[in-house]
Amino acid sequence: MRADQASAYVESLLKRFVGSDRVAADHEGDYRVWFRNCLYFVRVIGHDRAVVQVFSVAVADVDVSPELLTELNILNADIQFARALHVGQQILIETDVLAEALDPASFETACGYVESVTLEMAPSLAARFGGRLTFANRLTLAETSALNGATG
Numbered sequence: 001m002r003a004d005q006a007s008a009y010v011e012s013l014l015k016r017f018v019g020s021d022r023v024a025a026d027h028e029g030d031y032r033v034w035f036r037n038c039l040y041f042v043r044v045i046g047h048d049r050a051v052v053q054v055f056s057v058a059v060a061d062v063d064v065s066p067e068l069l070t071e072l073n074i075l076n077a078d079i080q081f082a083r084a085l086h087v088g089q090q091i092l093i094e095t096d097v098l099a100e101a102l103d104p105a106s107f108e109t110a111c112g113y114v115e116s117v118t119l120e121m122a123p124s125l126a127a128r129f130g131g132r133l134t135f136a137n138r139l140t141l142a143e144t145s146a147l148n149g150a151t152g
Contacts, residue, residue: 006050006099055094058122062131
């Protein structure tokens with residue numbers, strides 16, 4: 001699937017998830033999506049074989065250091081179906097889905113991977129390396145974890 005086709009499909013999928021016809025990419029090509037009371041970003045990358053990335057900003061305003069990069073490398077060795085990386089003063093948690101394989105269930109699964117890794121790792125990363133938590137802005141991290149535990 002080409003990127004233009006994938007972008008059109010992602011927009012239609014996001015409209016269903018957020019219940020609004022007003023879904024548009026920002027100037028960087030990212031769609032901001034509130035799902036399960038958390039903010040996700042979704043983007044389409046690639047040209048002829050498009051990939052859909054779902055990611056969160058787990059920790060913002062954090063400086064890169066050799067210690068942080070070592071810790072992210074250790075965490076990435078244990079993470080399944082997602083990865084943690086430092087980009088532009090932010091720690092991102094992201095996962096990829098081939099655009100041609102994306103459907104509502106796989107989108108929800110991708111969000112679930114990003115959410116669980118973020119909620120598990122972000123508080124300790126912020127405590128150890130500084131920065132501020134940004135993922136569960138509408139609920140506290142504890143409330144979000146309790147909500148997720150109650151709903152499966």
